Amino acid sequence: MVGVGYVGLSTAVCVATKFPTVALDVNESRVSSLNAGETPIHEKGLQPLLARGLAAKRLLFSSEAEGMVGADVIFMAVGTPSGADGSIDLSQVRSACATVGDAIRRSKSKPLVLLKSTTVPGTARDVVKRLLEKSSAKECGTGFGLCSNPEFLREGTAIRDTLSPDRVVLGPFDGLSLRLARTFYRRFYGKTIPQILVTSPEGAELVKYGSNAMLATRVSFINLISRLCELYPGTDVEDVARGIGMDHRIGPHFLQAGPGFGGSCFPKDVKAFRRSMSDSGLNSSILESILETNDAQPLHVAELAERAAGSLQGKEVAVLGLAFKADTDDVRESRSIPLVERLLERGGNVRVYDPVAMPNAKAALASRVVYSPSARDCLRGADVAIVMTAWRQFRRLRPSDYLGLMRSPVLVDARRIYDPRIFGRKLKYVAVGRGTEDGAA
Ligand code: NAD
Ligand code: UGA
Numbered sequence: 001m002v003g004v005g006y007v008g009l010s011t012a013v014c015v016a017t018k019f020p021t022v023a024l025d026v027n028e029s030r031v032s033s034l035n036a037g038e039t040p041i042h043e044k045g046l047q048p049l050l051a052r053g054l055a056a057k058r059l060l061f062s063s064e065a066e067g068m069v070g071a072d073v074i075f076m077a078v079g080t081p082s083g084a085d086g087s088i089d090l091s092q093v094r095s096a097c098a099t100v101g102d103a104i105r106r107s108k109s110k111p112l113v114l115l116k117s118t119t120v121p122g123t124a125r126d127v128v129k130r131l132l133e134k135s136s137a138k139e140c141g142t143g144f145g146l147c148s149n150p151e152f153l154r155e156g157t158a159i160r161d162t163l164s165p166d167r168v169v170l171g172p173f174d175g176l177s178l179r180l181a182r183t184f185y186r187r188f189y190g191k192t193i194p195q196i197l198v199t200s201p202e203g204a205e206l207v208k209y210g211s212n213a214m215l216a217t218r219v220s221f222i223n224l225i226s227r228l229c230e231l232y233p234g235t236d237v238e239d240v241a242r243g244i245g246m247d248h249r250i251g252p253h254f255l256q257a258g259p260g261f262g263g264s265c266f267p268k269d270v271k272a273f274r275r276s277m278s279d280s281g282l283n284s285s286i287l288e289s290i291l292e293t294n295d296a297q298p299l300h301v302a303e304l305a306e307r308a309a310g311s312l313q314g315k316e317v318a319v320l321g322l323a324f325k326a327d328t329d330d331v332r333e334s335r336s337i338p339l340v341e342r343l344l345e346r347g348g349n350v351r352v353y354d355p356v357a358m359p360n361a362k363a364a365l366a367s368r369v370v371y372s373p374s375a376r377d378c379l380r381g382a383d384v385a386i387v388m389t390a391w392r393q394f395r396r397l398r399p400s401d402y403l404g405l406m407r408s409p410v411l412v413d414a415r416r417i418y419d420p421r422i423f424g425r426k427l428k429y430v431a432v433g434r435g436t437e438d439g440a441a
Pocket of ligand 2: 118151152153154155156212215219253254255256257258259260261262263264265266324325
C-alpha cells in the first residue's frame with residue numbers, strides 16, 4: 001500500500017486480514033505512530049483491525065520503499081488534491097510512480113498495480129502507466145499489470161465499505177492486468193465477492209467522477225429546493241425530498257438538505273471534473289452551478305442566524321460541529337469553516353466545539369475562535385447556537401439544555417436534527433429548509 005491516509009490505511013488494515021501487507025508513507029511520524037498501534041484518524045473499526053494486523057505481524061508500516069520489492073499487488077492510494085486553479089494536483093501520484101516503478105524494476109515477479117487514487121480521465125494512461133514503464137524499464141502487460149481501480153468508500157464507514165462495497169470497478173490496460181486483478185479480488189472477498197464492472201481505464205476514472213458528481217448534484221439540488229421551502233410557511237424540505245425519492249427512478253438517498261457538502265472529495269472532485277470537461281471543450285456549467293450552490297449554503301446558514309438574532313455584532317455565537325460530517329475528524333472543506341468566517345465578518349464572537357475534529361480545525365481557524373471543552377461549555381452564555389454536524393451527542397441535547405445554558409436561546413439547526421414541534425415551542429428555532437411565518441430564506 002502506497003499512502004496511508006483515509007483510503008490507504010482503511011484498505012491496508014482490511015487487506016492485512018487476508019494477506020501480509022506492507023504500508024508505505026512519506027510521513028515518517030505517521031509511520032512510527034501506526035507501528036506503535038496509534039491511528040492518526042478517527043474511523044470506526046479501524047483501531048481493532050490495526051491492532052490485530054500488528055500483533056499477528058501481518059501488517060507493517062514503513063517509509064522505506066524496500067518493503068514493496070517482490071509484492072504481488074501494489075495499491076496506490078496517495079492524495080490527488082486540488083491545485084490552485086481547481087485542476088487535479090498530481091505531484092503525489094508522480095512521486096509515488098517513481099517509487100513503485102523502481103520497486104517493479106527490482107522485482108523478479110510481475111506485480112499488479114491497482115490505482116485507488118481518484119484521477120481525471122486519461123491520467124492512468126498518460127501519467128501513471130507512462131511513469132511506471134519509465135522508472136521500471138518494463139512494459140505494462142508483460143513486466144507488470146496496471147488497473148485503474150477507483151475507491152468508493154465513505155469516511156466514517158470506511159471499514160464496512162471496504163469489506164462489503166457496492167461494486168469493484170476495474171479499468172485494466174491488458175489481459176494480464178485483468179487476470180491478476182480478478183484473482184486478487186476473488187481471493188480477498190471469497191464467497192462475498194461484490195459485482196465487478198470491467199471497463200477501459202478511462203471508463204473506470206469516469207465512473208468515479210460521475211458517481212461523486214452525481215451525489216454532489218443531488219445534495220446541491222435538494223439544498224436549492226430547501227431554499228424555496230423556506231419561503232412557504234408550513235413547507236418542509238424533508239417531506240419534499242421524501243416525495244421526490246418515492247419515485248423508484250430517483251430513490252431516497254443523498255437528498256438531505258443541510259449546510260452543503262464538504263469533505264476531501266466532493267468539492268475537489270467536482271472542481272477537477274469541471275476543469276477536465278472544459279479542457280475537453282465541453283460545457284461544464286452544470287458542475288459550476290453545483291459548486292456555486294454549495295458555496296452559498298453555509299453563508300445562507302449565517303444569514304439565518306443573523307436574521308433570527310437581529311444582528312450578530314458583539315453576540316456570542318456557538319458553533320456545534322466542525323467535522324464535514326458526523327463520525328469523522330476530517331475538516332477538509334468542512335462547511336463550518338466558511339460559516340465561521342462569515343460569522344466573524346458579521347461581528348460575532350465565535351466559540352466552537354466538536355467531539356473529535358478540534359485538533360484538525362485548529363489548523364484552519366487558529367486563534368480566531370474560542371475552543372470549548374464540551375458542547376455544554378460552548379453553549380453556556382451564548383446568544384446564538386448553530387448545529388453544523390449531526391453528531392449523536394448533539395442530537396441528545398434537549399430544549400431545556402439550550403434554555404438553561406444560553407443567554408438568549410436562538411438555535412439554528414443546519415443539519416435538521418431536532419423535532420421542530422418540540423424545539424419550536426420552547427425556543428427561537430430555525431432550521432434549514434423549513435418555511436416559517438416570516439419566510440426564512
Ligand atoms: P490523504 O491525503 O488522507 O492521504 C494520502 C497519503 O499519501 C498521505 O498520508 C501522504 O503522506 C501519503 N503520500 C503522499 N505521497 C506519497 C508517496 N510518494 N509515497 C508514499 N506516501 C505518500 O488522502 P485520502 O483521503 O486517503 O485519499 C487518497 C485518494 O483516494 C485521493 O485520490 C482521494 O480522492 C481518493 N479517495 C478518497 C476517499 C476518502 O474518503 N478520503 C474516498 C475515495 C477515494
Ligand atoms: C464521498 C462519497 O460518498 C464516497 O462514495 C466517495 O468514495 C468519497 O466521497 C470520495 O471520493 O472521497 P465522503 O466524502 O466520505 O464520501 O462523505 P459523504 O457521506 O458522501 O458526504 C459528503 C458530504 O455531503 C458531507 O458534507 C455530507 O454532510 C453531505 N451530504 C451528504 C449532505 O449534505 N446531504 C446528503 O444527503 C448526503
